[in-house]
Amino acid sequence: MGLTLAEKVWDEHVVRSADDAPDLLYVDLHLVHEVTSPQAFDGLRLSGRTVRRPDLTIATEDHNIPTVDVDLPIADPVSRTQVETLRRNCEEFGVRLHPLGDAEQGIVHVVGPQLGLTQPGTTVVCGDSHTSTHGAFGALAFGIGTSEVEHVLATQTLMQARPKTMAVTVSGTLPDDVTAKDLVLALIAQVGTGGGQGYVVEYRGEAIRALSMEARMTICNMSIEWGAKAGLIAPDETTFEFLRGRPHAPTGSDWDAAVAHWRTLVTDDDATFDREVVVDAAALAPFVTWGTNPGQGVPLSASVPSPDDFDDDDRRTAAERALTYMDLTPGTPMRAIDVDTVFLGSCTNGRIEDLRAAAAVVSGHRVADDTRMLVVPGSTRVRLQAEAEGLDVLFKDAGAEWRGAGCSMCLGMNPDTLSPGERAASTSNRNFEGRQGKGGRTHLVSPQVAAATAVLGHLASPADLEEV
Amino acid sequence: MEAFTRHTGTAVALRRSNVDTDQIIPASYLKRVTRTGFEDGLFAAWRNDPEFVLNRPESRGASVLVTGPDFGTGSSREHAVWALQDYGFRVVLSPRFGDIFRGNSGKSGLLAAQVDAKVVAAIWDLLEHEPRTPVTVDLRERSVVAGAGPDRVADSFDVDDYTRWRLLEGLDDIGITLSHAEDIKVYEETRPSWKPATLPARTGL
Ligand code: SF4
Numbered sequence: 001m002g003l004t005l006a007e008k009v010w011d012e013h014v015v016r017s018a019d020d021a022p023d024l025l026y027v028d029l030h031l032v033h034e035v036t037s038p039q040a041f042d043g044l045r046l047s048g049r050t051v052r053r054p055d056l057t058i059a060t061e062d063h064n065i066p067t068v069d070v071d072l073p074i075a076d077p078v079s080r081t082q083v084e085t086l087r088r089n090c091e092e093f094g095v096r097l098h099p100l101g102d103a104e105q106g107i108v109h110v111v112g113p114q115l116g117l118t119q120p121g122t123t124v125v126c127g128d129s130h131t132s133t134h135g136a137f138g139a140l141a142f143g144i145g146t147s148e149v150e151h152v153l154a155t156q157t158l159m160q161a162r163p164k165t166m167a168v169t170v171s172g173t174l175p176d177d178v179t180a181k182d183l184v185l186a187l188i189a190q191v192g193t194g195g196g197q198g199y200v201v202e203y204r205g206e207a208i209r210a211l212s213m214e215a216r217m218t219i220c221n222m223s224i225e226w227g228a229k230a231g232l233i234a235p236d237e238t239t240f241e242f243l244r245g246r247p248h249a250p251t252g253s254d255w256d257a258a259v260a261h262w263r264t265l266v267t268d269d270d271a272t273f274d275r276e277v278v279v280d281a282a283a284l285a286p287f288v289t290w291g292t293n294p295g296q297g298v299p300l301s302a303s304v305p306s307p308d309d310f311d312d313d314d315r316r317t318a319a320e321r322a323l324t325y326m327d328l329t330p331g332t333p334m335r336a337i338d339v340d341t342v343f344l345g346s347c348t349n350g351r352i353e354d355l356r357a358a359a360a361v362v363s364g365h366r367v368a369d370d371t372r373m374l375v376v377p378g379s380t381r382v383r384l385q386a387e388a389e390g391l392d393v394l395f396k397d398a399g400a401e402w403r404g405a406g407c408s409m410c411l412g413m414n415p416d417t418l419s420p421g422e423r424a425a426s427t428s429n430r431n432f433e434g435r436q437g438k439g440g441r442t443h444l445v446s447p448q449v450a451a452a453t454a455v456l457g458h459l460a461s462p463a464d465l466e467e468v
Numbered sequence: 469m470e471a472f473t474r475h476t477g478t479a480v481a482l483r484r485s486n487v488d489t490d491q492i493i494p495a496s497y498l499k500r501v502t503r504t505g506f507e508d509g510l511f512a513a514w515r516n517d518p519e520f521v522l523n524r525p526e527s528r529g530a531s532v533l534v535t536g537p538d539f540g541t542g543s544s545r546e547h548a549v550w551a552l553q554d555y556g557f558r559v560v561l562s563p564r565f566g567d568i569f570r571g572n573s574g575k576s577g578l579l580a581a582q583v584d585a586k587v588v589a590a591i592w593d594l595l596e597h598e599p600r601t602p603v604t605v606d607l608r609e610r611s612v613v614a615g616a617g618p619d620r621v622a623d624s625f626d627v628d629d630y631t632r633w634r635l636l637e638g639l640d641d642i643g644i645t646l647s648h649a650e651d652i653k654v655y656e657e658t659r660p661s662w663k664p665a666t667l668p669a670r671t672g673l
Pocket of ligand 1 (some may be wrong): 063109130347407411
């Protein structure tokens with residue numbers, strides 16, 4: 001019987017398998033950042049171990065760092081210590097680091113693909129749950145905890161139990177105003193935040209094939225938001241074109257050998273998945289969240305639901321809690337929700353294509369008076385590229401803040417946070433209570449919806465702007 | 469890692485589902501570079517509320533957390549496990565765990581025991597009437613017992629065989645893997661030359 005893409009990649013990385021233990025998998029690329037690595041490096045030091053393959057390891061600074069005044073020392077002493085600890089550890093263990101101020105610095109999940117390090121058929125891990133992003137290249141990529149970071153540093157392998165496989169088939173064509181973000185938010189609302197638990201998911205079908213690499217990364221990024229271990233998409237010409245000429249893409253005969261192999265990385269016709277979910281792309285619309293988990297979403301044209309709309313007890317209680325936290329009344333049209341802050345950025349939607357799409361929407365408009373808009377490129381490279389294209393000027397002319405690269409307001413760990421009660425439309429991936437700052441309220445949206453929302457001051461889509 | 473065979477302690481009923489790791493420990497508490505001291509961040513956003521279950525006197529000294537489905541979803545932060553352990557928890561009972569959280573628990577010696585939703589509900593009821601009811605979790609038997617008499621709850625729990633074995637033996641994963649160093653070397657010798665490498669560093673667009 002044939003194999004699925006995920007099974008092929010898995011099998012190619014098994015170093016050792018035994019009946020009574022999980023498989024020992026080889027790791028092709030290990031991404032490191034300042035938050036989940038200090039205790040791992042410390043563990044190595046305590047046991048007198050070294051980093052087995054510094055040449056398969058790369059580090060950058062993203063979670064803790066400020067996105068303004070990046071040339072000054074980090075003001076928060078605790079954040080500074082964490083960043084300095086990473087610098088010391090990388091130096092001591094010979095790990096390549098792109099620190100704040102470097103052109104290759106940025107969110108780990110933007111940096112890997114941009115350098116061409118994320119390649120089809122590789123295994124990619126990082127002490128960060130959104131490592132699933134790299135699955136867009138047909139890589140088997142997943143987040144790990146700090147003990148596992150130490151394990152990979154020391155051995156370049158991981159012990160992993162073989163996951164189940166699932167196919168998400170997105171048939172048909174996405175309507176013009178519907179983005180990859182809308183698609184994945186609608187999917188999570190359909191399957192629930194626990195729907196992918198225990199599975200490696202392959203996204204396939206006509207609508208997926210038609211997506212750019214950036215859009216594929218947005219979808220794979222959010223695999224973890226519905227519990228999947230990893231999400232991947234079979235590599236194709238779009239993937240190869242994205243990689244060609246990148247700093248770490250293979251060249252010459254190596255490129256030919258690599259592409260020949262990459263072409264084999266597809267699910268065989270006679271392979272079977274443990275589960276299959278089908279989504280009709282044509283039926284989708286711009287999608288936004290109203291609650292405090294990514295599954296609590298509705299089309300932008302809908303209204304805030306009532307807890308009574310849910311049959312299941314858990315979901316009803318969760319909805320009650322979420323509505324209280326979000327300070328929303330059932331029946332309110334989503335478009336009537338005023339927003340204080342718009343955050344455009346993160347590893348979900350902080351790539352060049354996202355900035356271009358949002359810039360096109362705000363161009364010729366002003367950010368609404370009582371609203372602020374933060375634009376945070378996913379990496380310094382993305383920032384430089386956007387500036388070369390003049391996008392920074394477009395954003396600034398519209399009254400948005402143009403910032404340095406990092407995780408920024410995606411999580412409340414650096415100076416960019418929401419205040420208690422502040423409401424945000426955010427292109428990031430998590431609307432959890434307090435995620436963007438204690439007491440902050442988050443609506444997850446696409447870059448296009450974020451931009452239109454900034455202009456109108458309430459949740460809106462670009463189509464609403466044309467009517468003004 | 470300290471071996472885990474059987475544990476008896478008092479329990480806390482956390483009557484919530486979908487407790488993600490941002491709730492277990494908010495990001496602002498992740499900045500420490502040490503491995504201990506994370507108890508102050510545990511459920512930080514909820515601890516301000518005097519009525520929050522951990523703040524009640526009967527919860528003092530509890531070591532078993534009994535919670536709803538999808539506990540530990542979201543961020544990969546192992547700090548969530550450390551915060552629970554630093555606070556004094558040895559066991560979490562839930563009908564379903566986030567994958568990475570469950571993995572992290574096994575590595576750090578916290579037992580994430582998956583039980584039937586009915587068991588959680590029954591223990592919650594028990595704790596409501598008798599908050600200091602001891603709960604015993606036996607890893608060898610894969611059993612959980614709470615209370616005594618007619619309201620006694622006794623059932624089995626799920627934990628994968630490998631994690632169970634490692635917890636019972638108190639084994640460190642890296643040590644086990646390094647005993648297979650020869651297999652790793654053999655694997656590395658067959659990796660294709662075109663596979664990506666971070667060194668020597670190349671930059672640009
Ligand atoms: S941008 Fe957000 S989700 Fe992505 S790595 Fe940073 S904190 Fe995590």
